[in-house]
Amino acid sequence: MSFPIVVLISGSGSNLQALIDQSLSGDLDIEIKAVISNKADAYGLTRAKDAGIPTHHLNHKEFESREAFDAALQTCIDQHQPKLVVLAGFMRILSEGFTRHYQGRMLNIHPSLLPKYKGLNTHQRAIDAGDEIHGVSVHFVSAELDAGAVIVQAKTDIDAEETADSLARKVHNLEHIIYPLAVKWFSQDRLKEVNNKAILDENPLAETGFAYN
Numbered sequence: 001m002s003f004p005i006v007v008l009i010s011g012s013g014s015n016l017q018a019l020i021d022q023s024l025s026g027d028l029d030i031e032i033k034a035v036i037s038n039k040a041d042a043y044g045l046t047r048a049k050d051a052g053i054p055t056h057h058l059n060h061k062e063f064e065s066r067e068a069f070d071a072a073l074q075t076c077i078d079q080h081q082p083k084l085v086v087l088a089g090f091m092r093i094l095s096e097g098f099t100r101h102y103q104g105r106m107l108n109i110h111p112s113l114l115p116k117y118k119g120l121n122t123h124q125r126a127i128d129a130g131d132e133i134h135g136v137s138v139h140f141v142s143a144e145l146d147a148g149a150v151i152v153q154a155k156t157d158i159d160a161e162e163t164a165d166s167l168a169r170k171v172h173n174l175e176h177i178i179y180p181l182a183v184k185w186f187s188q189d190r191l192k193e194v195n196n197k198a199i200l201d202e203n204p205l206a207e208t209g210f211a212y213n
């Protein structure tokens with residue numbers, strides 16, 4: 001029985017595509033029950049439809065508050081009874097009640113070496129700070145933005161001529177490796193969150209998670 005997940009997106013969905021590809025190739029024993037976007041024109045919805053995955057669009061602008069949007073989102077997700085919720089470029093901050101409901105069973109991929117550069121515009125901020133190394137983190141989602149337990153990180157060099165776009169491309173290639181890896185660990189029951197710490201194979205991970213490279 002493959003492992004049921006729901007993926008939330010707002011954009012291109014290349015991380016979604018990596019999960020689809022690995023599940024089709026048999027590397028990842030998951031079933032993507034649904035893909036939900038808050039943006040009607042997210043290309044990830046096309047990717048999902050092409051793969052025969054049910055899609056939903058929930059427009060956050062049609063709700064009077066964040067809580068009302070989150071309540072509708074929760075209902076939409078839970079009708080698919082996923083064991084894991086995967087944020088893959090989902091761009092709406094989630095309310096505390098929502099994150100509590102999915103505590104320990106919701107992951108996010110964030111394009112920085114957390115705890116550095118929480119929030120938006122991470123590639124430009126790393127370049128502007130003169131950093132030589134940048135990267136990406138997969139973490140459990142908690143109420144505090146980008147502050148949940150880190151599971152795995154991958155690093156890349158910031159070269160002399162680097163732009164935010166060129167850096168984003170390098171980071172994306174790493175994302176498509178480490179996100180399916182973290183989902184695989186979770187689906188195999190090897191990964192848990194206990195007291196806001198990530199545990200892999202019964203061993204607590206470092207604050208910065210498992211170092212992929």
Ligand code: NHR
Binds near residue numbers: 093095111119147
């Ligand atoms: N929600 C909670 N409670 N905790 C986290 O760790 C979350 C979260 C929601 C999304 C992804 C995140 C990221 O990886 C994520 C993690 C959106 C914003 C943001 O400022 C910040 C971080 C993340 C996602 N969003 C604006 C908002 O008002 C809207 C921006 C837009 O629509 O372009 O929600 O970086």
Ligand code: GAR
Binds near residue numbers: 016044111
């Ligand atoms: C990814 O780079 C992901 O790390 C980032 O958005 C991109 C989504 O790409 N996430 C955030 O910035 C969350 N705030 P994708 O739609 O092609 O998977």
